[in-house]
Amino acid sequence: MNILIIDDDQSLRFMLEEICKHAKWDSQAAVNGKQGVELFHKHQFDLILVDYHMPEMDGMQTVREIRKHNHNVPILVLTVDERQEVADRMLEEGANDFALKPVKAPDIISRIQLHVQLANMREMHDRGEEVFTAKGISKRTLDHVAHHLKTHKDPSSVDEISKDIGLAYPTVYRYLMHLLDEGKVKQVVSHQRIGRPKKLYQWYTH
Incomplete structure (x- = not known):
């Protein structure tokens, strides 16, 4: 599995990369939304973790830009903002889920596993395969x-x-x-x- 991490906080990027290593997943990191979108176009990713508050291109803009080109890749937004309107807007722009900071390893690992599984189920459904039996x-x-x-x-x-x-x-x-x-x-x-x-x-x- 290959995870794209987009966050301007160096310590959080490092922590998320370490979490991915622990889960035996590959990961690549970008320091802002613009660099993240560029990486997304160059490589194949199974899921994207994107911070909401970033300079140049914030999480909302980043999600919107990625969704212009790909409607299927799971996107999880990380935020310290607990306002309902922010959560609603993130989902409206195409994010699959959001997680509040500080991030906890067990929570983010389970969310990643779940959303990648759901994305795989979507692909199988699009191909006309039986998702119930195949994915339990x-x-x-x-x-x-x-x-x-x-x-x-x-x-x-x-x-x-x-x-x-x-x-x-x-x-x-x-x-x-x-x-x-x-x-x-x-x-x-x-x-x-x-x-x-x-x-x-x-x-x-x-």
């Missing part, structure tokens, strides 16, 4: 998660869904990401009075 997605479990969302008017957290249907948190999260990727679920960012924003999920009614 059970239709029965998918139906359980979907049923919870369809029968609850208000957005639900992963914890709430997990408790309701009796499945482990990582399993529910993986199935939610699959439904999100399929356009059947939307993500809502709820700001708490105390602590970080909370991501909630709701069945998408067209």
Whole structure:
């Protein structure tokens, strides 16, 4: 796996490169969005980690520029900004997910694995292959998660869904990401009075 890291903070670039080494992934790093886009055009990457606050070309502009040329590569935005409108805009511009700094290795590794897996599933779906069997997605479990969302008017957290249907948190999260990727679920960012924003999920009614 090859990861593109775009961040103007040298210490964070180093830490992310070390995390990739630990996970036995290759990585290349860029010091700003402009250099990151240039690297993206020259090499094949499985996923992009991009910082939101950068000089010259910020994370939002970088995501927008990459999405002009590639709609499939997973993009994770790293930010210290906890405002809901920023999170909403990042997703609207084409980011797949966002992670708040300070970055924690287990969290970023699991997010990378998940989004690369979802991207592979998308490719298989486009080729007409059966994604459920190939990637361990059970239709029965998918139906359980979907049923919870369809029968609850208000957005639900992963914890709430997990408790309701009796499945482990990582399993529910993986199935939610699959439904999100399929356009059947939307993500809502709820700001708490105390602590970080909370991501909630709701069945998408067209």
